[in-house]
Amino acid sequence: MAKNYGMVIDVAKCTGCYACFLACKDENAGEEHPGYTAAPPMTGQHWINLIEVERGTFPKVKHNHIPVTCAQCDNPACIDSAENGAVYKREDGIVIIDPVKAVGQKQIVNSCPYRVIFWNEEKQLAQKCDGCAHLLDKGYKEPRCVEMCPTSALLFGDLNDPKSAVSQVVAAQKPYARTPEYDLGDKVLYLNIPRKFVAGAVVYKDSDQCAENVTVTIKGEGVDQSYKTDIFGDFWFEELKSKADYTVEIAEPGYKKISLKVRTNTDVNLGNLFLEK
Numbered sequence: 001m002a003k004n005y006g007m008v009i010d011v012a013k014c015t016g017c018y019a020c021f022l023a024c025k026d027e028n029a030g031e032e033h034p035g036y037t038a039a040p041p042m043t044g045q046h047w048i049n050l051i052e053v054e055r056g057t058f059p060k061v062k063h064n065h066i067p068v069t070c071a072q073c074d075n076p077a078c079i080d081s082a083e084n085g086a087v088y089k090r091e092d093g094i095v096i097i098d099p100v101k102a103v104g105q106k107q108i109v110n111s112c113p114y115r116v117i118f119w120n121e122e123k124q125l126a127q128k129c130d131g132c133a134h135l136l137d138k139g140y141k142e143p144r145c146v147e148m149c150p151t152s153a154l155l156f157g158d159l160n161d162p163k164s165a166v167s168q169v170v171a172a173q174k175p176y177a178r179t180p181e182y183d184l185g186d187k188v189l190y191l192n193i194p195r196k197f198v199a200g201a202v203v204y205k206d207s208d209q210c211a212e213n214v215t216v217t218i219k220g221e222g223v224d225q226s227y228k229t230d231i232f233g234d235f236w237f238e239e240l241k242s243k244a245d246y247t248v249e250i251a252e253p254g255y256k257k258i259s260l261k262v263r264t265n266t267d268v269n270l271g272n273l274f275l276e277k
């Protein structure tokens with residue numbers, strides 16, 4: 001059976017080290033891979049890149065890195081935009097921009113909603129990640145970015161082989177497209193793209209001390225979770241839906257109950273919540 005390449009990116013494992021970015025530069029920038037890709041310039045093109053996301057407000061802040069690259073889609077918008085078969089999908093699922101046929105076809109750049117196609121002004125050529133197809137065809141098991149990732153945040157393999165690590169992660173953890181609304185049949189799938197959080201800190205008003213080991217609950221949108229505050233009185237509820245309504249309650253024996261309505265239009269820092277007798 002033909003191979004069917006796919007990748008799973010686990011955002012929770014990405015440390016933002018940029019080793020994948022540098023490996024891609026090392027493999028491709030200024031390098032000709034005849035029949036696959038023409039040499040992109042040293043700067044201005046990022047066939048794999050990191051979106052840096054800072055969420056929340058001080059001091060309840062989280063920082064994440066989301067690696068982004070061509071999703072090697074099963075229904076690629078870029079193919080439809082190209083003339084003369086200048087963009088095509090290989091039998092193994094990798095989408096290639098033909099470096100000869102695509103010359104002059106600037107419309108290909110704007111066809112991708114993920115914005116992962118770049119314009120080479122000097123060569124008048126649309127260019128993007130080819131999944132290191134030039135290496136895979138020589139027997140390499142994975143693209144350079146995957147090979148260099150020190151945390152295994154990037155996992156690559158044959159989705160037609162149920163024993164491959166990537167197939168097993170797909171079956172067990174159900175990764176998803178970065179933007180499912182595009183409906184492109186993404187073959188680069190994600191785990192743990194951060195959702196919204198609600199955080200805060202509980203303080204005893206009478207003593208002005210952090211309230212450790214106090215139960216805080218959040219309810220709404222199918223969520224019913226409890227959290228014991230830590231030594232600093234802090235609590236975090238993560239993986240909440242966006243633009244959803246929740247109720248946060250703090251019920252500590254001997255103190256007045258606190259009940260707050262929150263809406264997750266953004267990540268929410270409730271600040272210090274004071275327990276009063």
Ligand code: SF4
Binds near residue numbers: 069070072079117
């Ligand atoms: S992510 Fe964009 S460039 Fe890559 S195959 Fe899909 S539509 Fe084409």
Ligand code: SF4
Binds near residue numbers: 016018021151
């Ligand atoms: S190499 Fe791995 S850990 Fe480092 S930035 Fe890339 S995906 Fe993240």
